[in-house]
Amino acid sequence: MFPLLKKLIRTGAGRTRFLMAVLGLSVALLLILSAVQLQADYHSLLYSKNSQDSIANFLVVNKQLTAQNIGAAELSPADINGLKQQPFTDAIGQLTPSRFRIYAHGEQIPFSTDLFFESVPDEFIDVTSADWAWTDQSQFIPMIVPNMFLDAYNFGFAPSQNLPQLTQDVVKSLPIQISISTATGNVNYYAKVVGFSDRISSLLVPQQFMDWANKRFGTGEVVKPSRLIIKTKDPGNPELVKYLQEHGLKTDADKTRFSKYRQQVNMIVNISWVTGVMMLLFAILIFTLFIQLTIASCKEEITLLVTLGTAPRQLQRFLMRQFFPPNIIITVIVLVAVAILQWLMAGFLQGKSIYLPAATSYTTFAAALLILLVLWLVNYLTVKKYIAQAR
Amino acid sequence: MQIQLQQLVPVPLRDKLEQRKSDIWNTSVTFNKGEWVKIKAPSGTGKTTLVHTLYKLRDDYEGAVSWGGKSLRNYRPAETAALRQQTVSIIFQDMRLFPNLTARENIELKRVLTAPPYYEATVIDAMAEKLQVAHVLNQRAGLCSYGEQQRIAIIRALVQPFEWLVMDEPFSHLDHNNAGKAAELIATECTKRKAGFILTDLDEDTHFAYTRNLLL
Structure with missing residues (x-):
């Protein structure tokens, strides 16, 4: 059924908007996940065994x-x-x-x-x-x-x-x-x-x-x-x-001298956070608009599909399958980028006698999962809302 | 499944309907399972309005329409979809095919909408053969003639399970010979399912062995 729906509901209508959303989401995720990773690194510097100062x-x-x-x-x-x-x-x-x-x-x-x-x-x-x-x-x-x-x-x-x-x-x-x-x-x-x-x-x-x-x-x-x-x-x-x-x-x-450096790091991390979250919000907004546009441009087809007996859930499943996978791909790519950056940074700082874990922290993965969950929820609710309107 | 109409009056036709007698409007009618009902409807008496109301496409009426004892107004979207997939099939007067899909894809979409499908995909070819539209199956529906589109719409309505088939002037674009073939196929399919139908048309006809003849 989905191949036929794919012929009917074309997602090409807002290609530019889609690319903008993808770009925005990538940058936003990179900023947020880097902030999380930086925080985790700093935490490990403070509390790990080998740098603890009695x-x-x-x-x-x-x-x-x-x-x-x-x-x-x-x-x-x-x-x-x-x-x-x-x-x-x-x-x-x-x-x-x-x-x-x-x-x-x-x-x-x-x-x-x-x-x-x-x-x-x-x-x-x-x-x-x-x-x-x-x-x-x-x-x-x-x-x-x-x-x-x-x-x-x-x-x-x-x-x-x-x-x-x-x-x-x-x-x-x-x-x-x-x-x-x-x-x-x-x-x-x-x-x-x-x-x-x-x-x-x-x-x-x-x-x-x-x-x-x-x-x-x-x-x-x-x-x-x-x-x-x-x-x-x-x-x-x-x-x-x-x-x-x-x-x-x-x-x-x-x-207590360390607190001065700490404040600097905190500020950088916070700026990264705030910028990342703002960009995420904009990216989500653009994604929502993209979904709305796609559904609006296929309103006639959707109406006829519903008339023929397509269940709202069938439509939702199909549309989610069109909209959500790009989010997963972006998240994975950004995670890989953060992992590479972390690895490079750990190597670079090792030369300066600062020991960071070369692996990405669990917190970063957890944050990525959480953001993915939020994205899924926004996608789902938007699709649901506009299908209900198109009927 | 029983269909009941109680004092049904479409709001736009209210004034007009008060002046004439009808077997359907503003009265109480029950269609029992398996009945073959012909509703003769002169122009402007609300034929398409009735069909759309029965199929829950419009809600601008007074009175009540109930399927299986439940008012259509109480059907939620998911229940409506289930009703249209399993219980009621429809042939619209204006066909309503997707012009950008091929004739086969239009039928196929309806066939796979119900899971699991009621018929195998090969049934499409067999039916198209019977109605002499096999040669247009791979043509975009928008490019087919009205007569061909009407037969595609008939086949589309017949590849799903149903207890009731609702038809709105289903042979309006067919010559006598083709109309006969289509009627034969519809009769076979309804008998096979022990299904009833409601057919609206402008004039008298002898396409089916109707169990009830009503005037709209």
């Missing part, structure tokens, strides 16, 4: 010190709660500062200094050491020292003072005497460095010790925290940077 996932946040808030830079519970509720915050911890005076001096190497301690919940610490625990029976207080401190000593301080350079292991083996000043005189403890960290630039002691010591030697009043540590999947998230700025908060700028 340091970057933890941010220490404090108030930006200004002339106005000197001496009152604590974070209010509202600040903390606000930060906790942001989608980019996976976990949040407080840095508890010591509320007592500490004086430290070495036994084997002669040094002495005033000190402070801070503590964070263990889940935010990247040093795994069996010694990182404290009870009031412990022989010594374990400490975690920033790598930076040791580097500053080894490469800055030691050469200038003619002191020996120290390895991490040497430092770990040195006992340090700690004196805590209390109202009734000094109390002495031993402390030992059990690890070095890049994550938090502070002298860390176990939370248990800090709670105990603050209670015992501290001034007694509960002090609001002034530094927080947050765990986040993506320190380059522009949302995070914006939030911190708006709330007068500050963090390690180096870690």
Whole structure:
């Protein structure tokens, strides 16, 4: 039956319009699918195993010190709660500062200094050491020292003072005497460095010790925290940077630097998106007009076909078979083009030490399927509508 | 399937029909399955209007037409299509062939419209042979003479299954001899299907053994 219908209902009536629609649809699909693919690539760059940076996932946040808030830079519970509720915050911890005076001096190497301690919940610490625990029976207080401190000593301080350079292991083996000043005189403890960290630039002691010591030697009043540590999947998230700025908060700028690039990429992807969607809408409009024109130019034939007993569904099936396959062909061609572009780009960026998957992402295929579904629906509804009118 | 007409009056003919008596208009008529009905209709009495109304091509009437107990007005497009494919076949006065298709294609289209087809494709040749139009089968319908077109239209109506055949002056372009052959073929096909028909024409005729003669 379809070969006969094909002789009756000629689709040649709007050839130019058809070609325009095909062209528009191709460009629109290319833009949209590229945007999806770019987004997927960016996502893989951020979250894939080989580019994940463990340091970057933890941010220490404090108030930006200004002339106005000197001496009152604590974070209010509202600040903390606000930060906790942001989608980019996976976990949040407080840095508890010591509320007592500490004086430290070495036994084997002669040094002495005033000190402070801070503590964070263990889940935010990247040093795994069996010694990182404290009870009031412990022989010594374990400490975690920033790598930076040791580097500053080894490469800055030691050469200038003619002191020996120290390895991490040497430092770990040195006992340090700690004196805590209390109202009734000094109390002495031993402390030992059990690890070095890049994550938090502070002298860390176990939370248990800090709670105990603050209670015992501290001034007694509960002090609001002034530094927080947050765990986040993506320190380059522009949302995070914006939030911190708006709330007068500050963090390690180096870690959030990525957000600037991210914004650029986002903008390009968004422009591609919007242009693609607009073009898709126009292409759909032209396709609809083409279908309308074809049906209108065959109105007499369709009327007679219906008079002879052709079912609306038979006509619809036939017309869909005429109009829809070009859409599938365009989608497949564009998908192939995107796959080739992705492959070329992966190869090119590999030379620049940026690793992208050479294969097209599943999201892109899913997006293509979704667009195809939308096109089918528009085709179907248009055919249905104009057949009903032609009857 | 029964056809019932109840107080049927086409709106455009309302005033005209009030002045004369009719066996069809504005009365109650039932055609039972298998009846061979001749409706004699002088010019201007609404012959084609009746045929088109019966075939659900027009809706500008008062009263009701029902096929199988269901008013035509309640037939949805898909049901109408099924009715035209399976139950009722038609021969239009103005033939209504696709001028750009060949005579054979015109018949073939109607044959394959019903799935599965009622007849094999070879039946087309056999019928064309009987009606002496075999030589125009591969000619564009638009180029055929009216007489040839009318016979093509008759064959087209006969290649589908039906319980009722509606004919509007089916022999108007045929000479006596050809009309006889066509009538013979129609009678054979109707008998074979145990189908009834409704034939409208201007004058009396003896082409068929009518079971009912009505005046429009």
